[in-house]
Amino acid sequence: MLSTALDPTYAQVATLLHREARLLDNLELDQWLELFLPHGVYCSPLGAACVDGEPVILLDDDRLRRQRVFRLLQTPAYAQRPASRTVRQVSNVEVELQADGQVAVECVVVIHEVRVGDERQYGLGTLRVLPTRTRYLLSPGPDGALLIARKEVVLLMREAPLENLSILL
């Protein structure tokens, strides 16, 4: 069953996606972690989709996600010194309710990124645009609110050499 903009589920999904984008843009990453279910998967494929045993750009379980956030917030991660600023746009949101109560979402997320600085230093101050098609599987958490069981970020540029992909997608 496809959910429409008037549907309460659709509104709940939109709220979650917009909130997630804001948390990532503001580097409120501890709060971002809590959007995932404990068994939640955060991944990004080199090909069309993440496949078991195939090389991937990203495949994080809860532990790796927390380690990644720890690295970005609490260690000298030079690839993020100076840190990137990002602005994310979420659009083309399609929501499908599944028989088991889970919610499948497919949307377009465009990440705009710049590392603070300018061209007097190599690698800084250049605006980069990372268009993605992002798929979610959402499930109700303990209090009934939707949480992320799976987030798969399919980068438009996934087959091109990528420079410094150290931000969260």
Added chain:
Amino acid sequence: MTDQLSPPPAPQQLDGRWVDQDPAADRYRVRTSAYSDPAVFDLEMSRIFESTWVYVCHESEVAKAGDFKSTWLGRQPIIAARDRTGAINMMLNVCRHRGNAVCRTETGNTVIFQCPYHGWSYGLDGKLAGITDRNRYPSDLAKQIGGLVRVPRVESYRGLVFASLNPDVPELREHLGPVLPYIDHWADGSIGAEYVARTPHKFAYPGNWKFQAENSLDGYHGRFVHESGFAALAHEPGGTEVAADKHEFMAFDSKAGLTRGIPGGHGTLESPGSGLNRQIGVAKVSDRSFDDYHAALSEAYGAERALSLLGSRHVLVFPNLVLMDLNIRTITPISVDRTLVHSFFAEAQGVPAHVNNERLHDLQVRLGTTGFVGLDDLEMFGGNQTGVHARGMEWIELSRGLPTEQVNEAGEHIGAASDETPFRAFWTQWAALLESEV
């Protein structure tokens, strides 16, 4: 196919030399312009990348008849294709009619390469197979042309395929001679058959290609550049912190490691296998995977070599190939300040699937496109490139370990794990090629 590539352009008269080796002063220095001057880059392309043996691909990337890969050799666009006899052919990716690229996809499988512009077609061996509407041409034109311009030399060793645009280079084995034992050591990690190279991760960085070549063997930078990555990987969410410098990932700083500068510009950064840390190379794996891999290696090679194979060895094969545990890394210079790196997971044969799966995962977490460790290396290269353009800082120092390094019977220079010994071998070879008179 008698056409030869035209010889490299004569070098411009460049001011002075780039490598300053003063044994009396125990100093070894390199001019910053070697990383920043576009004229030096052009010279490197003609005298290194288009004159000597250069790594192109792994045999498993073109495993079946009809498999091809389009890439660069130096700055020349080429196709590597496997034909029905099993041979790997390399030829310029340039149509003999009016110069269009005959192949615009990076990898695939085909029976023929047909130029999209006017439809001339070429076989997997590059031979001209058809000229559209050919009776408008002189009757023997096809014979005169022959086919795509061949890369004159293509040879492989242990699954690694090298090529040279210079027909007069020595045999590959002779060229690689001094580094062969270390290639063997790496390749023996796959049992009974050579590794299979999987879909690569690809990176770009805003810096000179030599920063990646050098950094692969740099045992000095880890505790600074990778403090973050090591600490994050040692971090137990919700648990107590392990100090990063106590963690096993610091293996290369151990006193047992060494660096090796090998004649021909090659080098290694090594950490011997003791089996005690229960790691495969620098990868932390489950006990099950460690034991299974250890058992498979022991059965294939005996206990002593198995232990040695469990250690870690980064090998730089001059100029553009890095073998690091289960990682094949190629370095593609684009311009003096831009470089591409392709990083292939090398899947070991003759071992249980879970061993490969764990090692693939480990490699990606550390050194993949979003890796905890590798991204901080790439960041150094942009900073380096910013610095080498400065006037007033004419030389960089590569003297670390020079007063104490040893030379063995094989002519290898041996230094401590954090020494700049392999860089000196690299630059000495580089200078021999670039500073030679034409």
